[in-house]
Amino acid sequence: MNKQVNTAQTILARLGLTADVLQGGNLTVTSPVDGAELAHLAETADMDAVIARAKVAFRDWRNVPAPRRGELVRLLGEELRAAKDDLGALVSLEAGKILSEGQGEVQEMIDICDFAVGQSRMLYGLTIASERPGHRMMETWHPVGPVGVISAFNFPVAVWSWNTALALICGNPVIWKPSEKAPLSALACQVIFERAVKRFGEDAPEGLSQVVIGGADVGAAMVASKDVPVISATGSTRMGRAVGPVVAERFGRSILELGGNNAMIVAPSADLDMAVRAIVFSAVGTAGQRCTSLRRLIVHESIRTELVAKLVKAYASLPVGSPLDPATLVGPLVDMDALKNMQSALAAARVQGGVVHGGEPVTEGVPAGGAYVRPAIVDMPEQSAIVQTETFAPILYVMGYSDLDQAIEMQNAVPQGLSSCIFTLNMREAERFVSDTGSDCGIANVNIGPSGAEIGGAFGGEKETGGGRESGSDAWKAYMRRQTNTMNFSDELPLAQGVKFDI
Ligand code: NAD
Secondary structure (H helix, E strand, O other): OOHHHHHHHHHHHHOOOOHHHHOOOOEEEEOOOOOOEEEEEOOOOOHHHHHHHHHHHHHHHOOOOHHHHHHHHHHHHHHHHHHHHHHHHHHHHHHOOOHHHHHHHHHHHHHHHHHHHHHOOOOOOOEEOOOOOOEEEEEEEEEOOOEEEEOOOOOOOHHHHHHHHHHHHOOOOEEEEOOOOOHHHHHHHHHHHHHHHHHHOOOOOOOOEEEOOOOHHHHHHHHHOOOOOEEEEEOOHHHHHHHHHHHHHOOOEEEEEOOOOEEEEEOOOOOHHHHHHHHHHHHHHHHHOOOOOEEEEEEEHHHHHHHHHHHHHHHHOOOEOOOOOOOOOEOOEOOHHHHHHHHHHHHHHHHOOOEEEEOOEOOOOOOOOOEOEOOEEEEOOOOOHHHHOOOOOOEEEEEEEOOHHHHHHHHHOOOEEOEEEEEOOOHHHHHHHOOOOOOOOOEEEEOOOOOOOOOOOEEOOEEOOOOOOEEOOOHHHHHEEEEEEEEEOOOOOOOHHHOOOOO
């Protein structure tokens, strides 16, 4: 048994995952760190039984007052604080994130729990003036039913918590289908959730949170069920194209969080040192495998040569290696297929006129069996077809612009619409970028990079990113059904719009 597997098993045992759960099934879980096999899990065979349990749980949970439901989420936050080191390390082992990003992901879970606890006392509706005398109108929000969560490999725990913390305070049970590439993190979260339930007491029904294990077919079985009124699906646009129509066909609600192709505009007035730091973190963090990773740099021609030179220099010294080594900044790609995809994107970029700096596989000084690469910068003559495609790897395409209208047009001229940013010290440019005629993305930042969002804002994007919003602001409303109530406290029965219907 190699050292990696040994470490993994110690962490899994501390997280309460024992050999009987981890062995005996057909789904092989490997670590991107070195390709070691971590577990062989049994796939979920009976989705109907899972959904039936969630339906029963819903009947009880919706009767628990929302602030009391918040208490369960508060306890979940406490259990996550206690398990942060181990769960973060498991995320690093299973998804290949460097240690601080694994820990950061768990911190995000804690943050959304805190947010949801407060929100549990703020499920506000409006009071609306009625046009009829002696009448009052109001809006009330009600639990909606089981929420199905599908998550991607690259945020194996945070995405569940964004959805689950809110779904729970809104009165709904959750069924989670994690990525088949990162199911151990999900099983660990379930154990942590059950610890919180134990402390919470009997108000929490059985089946309030369930994990189902498997690939697309297991997800598809949940997506097809009319008994799961909300499907929150995070992953590629390809997945969203399959899931969205199925949910729509049965008049369910989908929250789609799909691929991104995020850009930064760097204006002549930009603080270039700050821009370089932001570019490097957002383009190579998580080895370019964040939905919000920076993939396109649209830089003013007057500073293009200088900026590219600074970036090439910064990239040359980036430590690539095991994500478990605290000195590493660039960990592995998720698997060898991801490496192949990166190499074919770079080949396509060359054919389309790109000049590639870096991008080669790294085999020296890294664990054998992992897909390690040097992040790439590609000088492009224009925003060609490959630039408009999301390649889930650390490739940064650089293009020039001469006036801001043109830069904004380029920023918006891709099918995806997740995150975007501008570096400028010019107030007019900054305001224009976040105005009606600026960025068309769900997230638009000024003087920070496109990745690393805080949980307080609504997260999501437009166009092929799917249109969903999760996490902060009023994203909780997607997990409830809205009801409009008109209350008549008069002894008359006037009709709206002055309609007469005397009998
Ligand atoms: P993926 O689409 O391959 O898989 C995501 C999840 O969808 C997995 O759990 C998978 O089993 C499931 N799935 C796939 N097809 C399905 C189907 N037909 N029915 C039901 N479930 C199905 O994505 P991935 O490789 O794990 O993750 C990378 C992608 O996710 C990138 O495109 C990235 O941009 C995107 N992503 C988006 C966000 C966001 O918030 N917008 C966040 C993280 C990742």
